Amino acid sequence: MLYLSEQQIIRRKKLDQLKTLGIDPYPSEEYIITTTVRKIKDEFIEKKEISIAGRLMRLRILGKASFGEIKDHTGSIQIYLKKNHLLLDKIEKDKVYDIFIKKLLDIGDIIGIQGFLFKTKMKEMTIYVQKFTLLSKSIRPLPQVKQDNKKKIYDEFTNVEQRYRMRYVDLIVNDHIKNTFVKRTQIIQEIRNFLNQKEYLEVETPILQSIPGGAIARPFMTYHNALGIPLYLRIANELYLKRLIVGGFHGVYEFSKNFRNEGMDRVHNPEFTVLELYVAYKDYYWMMNFIERFMEQIFKKFQEKNSIPFHSPIPRIPILDSIQKYTGFDIKNMEKKELRNICRKLSIEENEKMRKDKLIENIFEEKCKMHYVNPTFIIDYPLYMSPLTKKHRVKQNLSERFELIVNGQEIANAYSELNDPIDQLNRLKTQIESQEKNRNHDENFYLDKDFIRALEFGMPPTAGVGIGIDRLVMLLTKKDSIQEVLFFPQMRPEK
RNA sequence: GACCUGAUAGCUCAGAUGGUAGAGCAUUACACUUUUAAUGUAAGGGUCCUGGGUUCGAAUCCCAGUCAGGUCACCA
Numbered sequence: 001m002l003y004l005s006e007q008q009i010i011r012r013k014k015l016d017q018l019k020t021l022g023i024d025p026y027p028s029e030e031y032i033i034t035t036t037v038r039k040i041k042d043e044f045i046e047k048k049e050i051s052i053a054g055r056l057m058r059l060r061i062l063g064k065a066s067f068g069e070i071k072d073h074t075g076s077i078q079i080y081l082k083k084n085h086l087l088l089d090k091i092e093k094d095k096v097y098d099i100f101i102k103k104l105l106d107i108g109d110i111i112g113i114q115g116f117l118f119k120t121k122m123k124e125m126t127i128y129v130q131k132f133t134l135l136s137k138s139i140r141p142l143p144q145v146k147q148d149n150k151k152k153i154y155d156e157f158t159n160v161e162q163r164y165r166m167r168y169v170d171l172i173v174n175d176h177i178k179n180t181f182v183k184r185t186q187i188i189q190e191i192r193n194f195l196n197q198k199e200y201l202e203v204e205t206p207i208l209q210s211i212p213g214g215a216i217a218r219p220f221m222t223y224h225n226a227l228g229i230p231l232y233l234r235i236a237n238e239l240y241l242k243r244l245i246v247g248g249f250h251g252v253y254e255f256s257k258n259f260r261n262e263g264m265d266r267v268h269n270p271e272f273t274v275l276e277l278y279v280a281y282k283d284y285y286w287m288m289n290f291i292e293r294f295m296e297q298i299f300k301k302f303q304e305k306n307s308i309p310f311h312s313p314i315p316r317i318p319i320l321d322s323i324q325k326y327t328g329f330d331i332k333n334m335e336k337k338e339l340r341n342i343c344r345k346l347s348i349e350e351n352e353k354m355r356k357d358k359l360i361e362n363i364f365e366e367k368c369k370m371h372y373v374n375p376t377f378i379i380d381y382p383l384y385m386s387p388l389t390k391k392h393r394v395k396q397n398l399s400e401r402f403e404l405i406v407n408g409q410e411i412a413n414a415y416s417e418l419n420d421p422i423d424q425l426n427r428l429k430t431q432i433e434s435q436e437k438n439r440n441h442d443e444n445f446y447l448d449k450d451f452i453r454a455l456e457f458g459m460p461p462t463a464g465v466g467i468g469i470d471r472l473v474m475l476l477t478k479k480d481s482i483q484e485v486l487f488f489p490q491m492r493p494e495k
Numbered sequence: 496g497a498c499c500u501g502a503u504a505g506c507u508c509a510g511a512u513g514g515u516a517g518a519g520c521a522u523u524a525c526a527c528u529u530u531u532a533a534u535g536u537a538a539g540g541g542u543c544c545u546g547g548g549u550u551c552g553a554a555u556c557c558c559a560g561u562c563a564g565g566u567c568a569c570c571a
Contacts, residue, residue, distance in 0.1 A: 060531070062529085080530090120530075157506065
């Protein structure tokens with residue numbers, strides 16, 4: 001059943017009245033614009049004739065003249081409408097104002113206007129409208145957000161549920177929202193430019209995979225009818241990019257949409273974007289230097305005032321040193337029993353089933369990570385935490401891996417890629433067996449034998465990195481929810 | 496998945512102890528030819544998230560559910 005509010009009914013009636021007057025509320029013809037609001041304001045020339053289009057955001061009727069505000073993709077500007085000075089289609093000149101402007105026009109309507117520029121008594125740049133065109137009638141009232149002359153906002157459209165469900169409305173009425181998303185795109189473009197300059201190749205790899213590899217996570221499942229097989233939305237693209245390195249590419253990267261069928265919260269959305277980059281003949285030290293320069297450039301260009309600075313060199317702290325610093329415990333070479341003891345002393349959750357790597361990871365997460373507000377590389381993770389990473393060249397039981405932590409959050413995760421096929425097969429098997437959540441699947445579920453085959457042909461030593469784009473954007477735009485940097489965050493269906 | 500908080504007009508919100516549902520903006524009507532959170536006067540607008548229960552009487556109390564936000568768990 002269709003429920004219409006009073007205001008919706010009134011606007012629908014206006015549609016009929018418009019048609020009676022011979023005005024098409026949704027015309028097809030191209031509307032020629034000669035400029036934009038930003039250009040008008042930047043290069044204001046009194047009496048200049050212009051034509052622009054946009055959404056009517058405000059209308060103040062004062063008798064035989066009115067002021068309105070029109071908003072295009074570049075900003076808002078005041079318009080001035082005067083009785084008997086307006087033309088509109090076939091309507092008699094003296095009726096345009098009294099009938100169309102005063103009765104049938106609504107805030108939210110998309111209009112085209114032709115006229116000339118002038119400044120009011122109050123020195124406000126204004127368009128003196130001479131010809132008016134209705135381009136699209138709005139039959140649903142917009143939230144009314146108001147701003148006073150000190151830029152203070154009243155009645156802001158703030159209900160997060162409605163803002164996310166109706167992002168289009170959010171974008172119309174909350175000006176600052178658009179900036180976040182424009183910035184997101186600019187950040188991605190900057191990254192792309194940076195990587196292209198290095199002559200790394202942007203590639204595309206399968207999103208539908210028959211074996212969801214490259215990470216341990218619950219995948220979304222689907223089914224291919226023609227092939228008669230289950231398929232999974234990728235949880236990572238790592239194994240495919242490495243295949244391309246095997247194939248002879250020197251450096252490849254992809255902005256990978258990944259999908260994980262797990263919990264959602266302020267920093268997790270079921271689909272999210274990771275930049276993955278793999279470069280042949282490099283190691284994780286090289287990658288650290290690379291990320292240092294790379295992130296320095298991104299931060300320099302995009303970080304907001306009063307946010308965290310990023311200046312190389314970034315400190316490089318072995319994870320075990322970090323744990324010693326913040327807990328006082330030297331856990332080097334410790335057995336599981338001792339680690340569990342330490343967890344209990346630090347009141348960190350632990351149990352019999354947890355592996356050593358899990359216990360160490362928990363200690364770091366609970367006691368250390370939050371201390372790294374300024375950018376820090378945490379390096380040399382325990383080997384068993386990192387099944388796709390090379391053994392450390394000198395340090396026993398450690399891996400050649402680093403994470404970049406900023407503001408207590410992991411921004412990048414990188415390592416010297418394991419390219420020993422036999423070691424890789426064993427490590428993956430061990431990893432898969434130990435994962436509790438894989439109980440419902442046989443080992444082939446996560447074991448990508450074709451990937452092992454590729455390694456058997458020989459992969460050059462390679463450095464790889466993954467950068468969480470959503471979280472990077474959050475950091476650079478100072479948003480504390482991932483939903484604020486995604487146009488359409490995942491929501492339960494309405495009703 | 497667990498716990499906490501919330502849902503009232505198109506929007507932002509108020510509605511102690513249960514007793515005819517309120518404001519501002521928006522809408523409608525009238526007035527107003529340089530206003531800018533326009534102004535003045537008047538009017539209309541509600542499935543008080545849904546379903547049960549208690550009660551003479553529920554927006555309000557109780558139970559169940561839906562949706563959202565937060566915290567935790569899992570994870571990036």
